Amino acid sequence: MKRNELAEAKNKIEMLTNHLLDSIDVDLLSDSQKIAYLKAIQPYVMPKLQDIKSSTDLNLSDNLNWLLGADEDEVEQLVLPKIREISNG
Helix, strand or coil: CHHHHHHHHHHHHHHHHHHHHHHHHHHHHHHHHHHHHHCCCCCCCHHHHHHHHHCCCCCCCCHCCCHHCCCHHHHHHHHHHHHHHHHCC
């Protein structure tokens, strides 16, 4: 399977999973069913929460805020000489 096909298959599985999870009315479940439901979705939900946390937790110190507005060439011009300097040590 090609990389594009794998990405498409993964996307379809994720869409189906999201649709299934959204269609379950948790209020109608018994306590034991709710526990089973939480156990079933936990491996799926925890990585998603971690992704959301890491994408929204971009806390940069004041001396690194310039990176947010800099383009790639500017960053390379500033960083590569320092890397070479450290590497040549």
